[in-house]
Amino acid sequence: MMPYYGGLTVKDKIILRGMNFFGYHGVFEEERRLGQPFQVDLELSMDLQPAGQGDDLNLSVSYAEVFEIVEQVLTGEPYKLLEAVAERISQRVLEQYEKVEEIKVTLKKPNAPIQGNFQYMAVEITRGRKH
DSSP, X not given: OOOEETTEEOOOEEEEEEEEEEEOOOSSHHHHHHOEEEEEEEEEEOOOHHHHHHXXXXXXXXXXXXXXXXXXXXXXXOOSOHHHHHHHHHHHHHHHOTTOOEEEEEXXXXXXXXXXXXXXXXXXXXXXXXX
């Protein structure tokens, strides 16, 4: 549960935007054989006050380590669905960092195999801890 300070519920976030990776995810064989770029945005909701007051990374979450988790998932085992990739990212981050109360994953596929003009196709999931 998010901390409560002076009448306000704390909803601090660590944000990682525009992480770009090349992966082999997709429903179609060609996507899984040739690969394609993916872009990921994350929002990690947690209480950042202890880290801010103590100026101590041990009281926060290293965004460099979170980046590595996302990279491992995106460049690792192929999945058919964006939903599965996003779920795996959220599971790994929540398993590794108990301080993270909630994670929002936005996974974009700019070269989706669809005829037409578009910026990207995406899924966005939000997952939290079960209490």
